[in-house]
Amino acid sequence: MRKVYFDNNATTPVHPVVAEFAKPFLGEFFGNPSSLHWAGREVRCFFNDAREQAANMIHAQPSEIVFTGCGSESDNHAVKGLAYAKRDEGRHIITTMIEHPAVLNACKHLQADGYDVTYLPVDGEGQIEPDDVKKAIRNDTILISVMYANNETGNLLPIREIGEIAKEHGITFHSDMVQAMGKTDIDMDSLKVDLASFSGHKVYAPKGVGILYIREGREIESLIHGGHQEGSRRAGTENIMGAVAFGKACETITKEMAGENGRIETLRGRLLDGILERVDHVRFNGHPTRRLPNTLNLSFEYVEAESLLIALDLNGIAVSSGSACSSGSTEPSHVLLAMRIPPETCQSAIRLSLGRGNTEEDVDYALSVIPGVVTGLREMSPLYKRP
Ligand SMILES: *Cc1c(COP(=O)(O)O)cnc(C)c1O
Numbered sequence: 001m002r003k004v005y006f007d008n009n010a011t012t013p014v015h016p017v018v019a020e021f022a023k024p025f026l027g028e029f030f031g032n033p034s035s036l037h038w039a040g041r042e043v044r045c046f047f048n049d050a051r052e053q054a055a056n057m058i059h060a061q062p063s064e065i066v067f068t069g070c071g072s073e074s075d076n077h078a079v080k081g082l083a084y085a086k087r088d089e090g091r092h093i094i095t096t097m098i099e100h101p102a103v104l105n106a107c108k109h110l111q112a113d114g115y116d117v118t119y120l121p122v123d124g125e126g127q128i129e130p131d132d133v134k135k136a137i138r139n140d141t142i143l144i145s146v147m148y149a150n151n152e153t154g155n156l157l158p159i160r161e162i163g164e165i166a167k168e169h170g171i172t173f174h175s176d177m178v179q180a181m182g183k184t185d186i187d188m189d190s191l192k193v194d195l196a197s198f199s200g201h202k203v204y205a206p207k208g209v210g211i212l213y214i215r216e217g218r219e220i221e222s223l224i225h226g227g228h229q230e231g232s233r234r235a236g237t238e239n240i241m242g243a244v245a246f247g248k249a250c251e252t253i254t255k256e257m258a259g260e261n262g263r264i265e266t267l268r269g270r271l272l273d274g275i276l277e278r279v280d281h282v283r284f285n286g287h288p289t290r291r292l293p294n295t296l297n298l299s300f301e302y303v304e305a306e307s308l309l310i311a312l313d314l315n316g317i318a319v320s321s322g323s324a325c326s327s328g329s330t331e332p333s334h335v336l337l338a339m340r341i342p343p344e345t346c347q348s349a350i351r352l353s354l355g356r357g358n359t360e361e362d363v364d365y366a367l368s369v370i371p372g373v374v375t376g377l378r379e380m381s382p383l384y385k386r387p
Contacts, residue, residue, distance in 0.1 A: 001316040004362045008202075008355030009151050009179060009295060010320055014245070015204035015356075021248045022206070025241035032237055034229070043240055050247025054211055057181075057250040058196075060188040066212045066230045067243045071178040071199030073223075074212040075102035077234070078174040078195040081220035082143050083110050086172070090140030091115045096128055096157075097338035098150055100176055102197075104334075107145075116140075125287040126153045126339045130161035137169055144173050148180035148196075152335040152351055153286035154295025156184065163192030172218065178202050182253045183261060183292045194218045200242060204356065205249035209242030256356065264354050265293035267363050271352065272296055274367040279374050285336055285349055294354040297336075299345045302384035303377045308350055311373045317366055320351050344383075 005013070014022075025046075031039030033047045051062040068074045083093065095107055097119045107117045118136045122128050133144060144166045148159050159175050166173035174195040180186060182203040188196070195218065200209040214220065214233065226235025253260075276282060281301040300308060305321035312319055332346035341349075352366075378384040 002362075002365050004317045004365055005357060006352040006354060006362075006366070007318045007320050008357075009154075009351065009353035011201045011207065012204045012355050013357060014206055015249055015252055017252050018205055018245050018248045022241050022245040025244060029240070033240065034227070034237070046244050047238065047240055050244045053247035053251040054198075057254050058177075058186045058188050058198075058213065059190075060213055061216060063231070064188070064213055064216055066214060066233050067238060067246070068210040068212050068234055069208060069239070070210045071100075071176070071197050071202070072102035072210075074197035074199070074210045075100065075176055076106045077212050077223050078197060078220065079103060079106040079143065079145055080110065081223060082172050082174065082195065083115055084221040085219055086142040090138075090142040092138050092141045093117045093143045093145065094120065094133060094136045094141060095145040096120045096122065096147070098122055098126065098128075098152075098335045099145065099147055100151060100178070103145055103147070103176055120146075122338050124339055124341075126150060126155045126285070126335065127287055127290065128157055130158050130165060133162050134165050137165075137171065141169070141171050144171055145175070146173075147176040147178075148186070149177070149183065149292050150286075150335060151179045152295075152333055153297045153339075154179070154292040154353070155287045156180070156290045156292065159193065160191060166194075167192040179292065179295075182257060183294060188213065188215070195220070200246040200249065203246075203249050203253055205246040206242055209239050209246050211246065253356075260356050261293045264356070264358065267358055267360065268294060268296055268352075268354055270360070271354075271363045271366065272298075274363070275370060278367065278371040283341075283345060285339065285341065296352040296354075297349055298352070299341070299349040300374050301345065301348055302381045303348050303374055304381075305348050305350050307377055308348075308373065311377060312350075312369065315369045315373065317369060320353075321349065 029043050031043040033044040051065050054065050055062045120132050149156050163173050172194045175193050177196045178199045181198050194215045196213040198211040201207040224235045283299040285297040309321050332343050336346040
């Protein structure tokens, strides 16, 4: 059976160039980069390169890059680390209803600790209004956290405008850029972002490595105390293999990006058009233009998303219902609910997220499978009346 992977927002396969580059770090290069001897020195050299490669990709300085254990850690470090550092200046945080659980649950944790959090709503297309951010600002606001790209809909949020607002008011701005990396340009020179989160496994590097960007001069509290690694911002002997792989992935996809994203966007267009041509009662969820090139969130009305996911999986096609982080639960997606999409329509939403491994054949195969599967499921649905 053909295998088609349309779940690249959940995780990506490691890029072959990256895998090859990382191999010696399971063997020959085993040193601790803090050691002064040859074993430490040779590893330190590669580790420095990785930091530089990551910085180059987002137009930052190497000293502004902190390697972490994952995107979730970066989000937690940014939100809690800033909140703790500024606890005497204020206790109010502004974020949105559609953030990743790593930001939302870090905020909930802070609420239990006496912080006050405003969760901004989105419109029917999943967009937030920069003016709403401005209106939510109070004297005691210490942090604004808004993601660059939403993992479920692929929407790009107006972080350029929000950054300007944050700067005007002297408030720290954090952005979860995990899904934006590699899919759209990120320029820390021109964005007014103080803190930003990234994850290796979303950009063709292995799982278990993330980055927290901390702009020069910004101070946040550490979450992991110990040795002096990462400029005393994140203790613990470094995940060298993860970091060098992440660095190599940054270098590699920066070169590939322009061509790949155009190709992927064309494939997604072919997939969307093909589905809309062949299947009726399909709702497009998200903003039609302000979005990533690879993501498609569609509700197949009268069909349970979980059933559709399983039926597609039986045909070798991997998609997700809601987000990978909330699947396993049958709760409708918090992102789609925030868009005021009716719960039944949320429950019938699946996400198809394409990546560098996908081909036209993948799309055509999916188009040959999806209509039959949807029709079959609808025939079993008591809610569906044949038109
Ligand atoms: C995947 C993801 C994360 C979490 O990254 P991990 O490395 O899996 O912890 C955070 N934010 C967004 C938007 C994501 O898509």
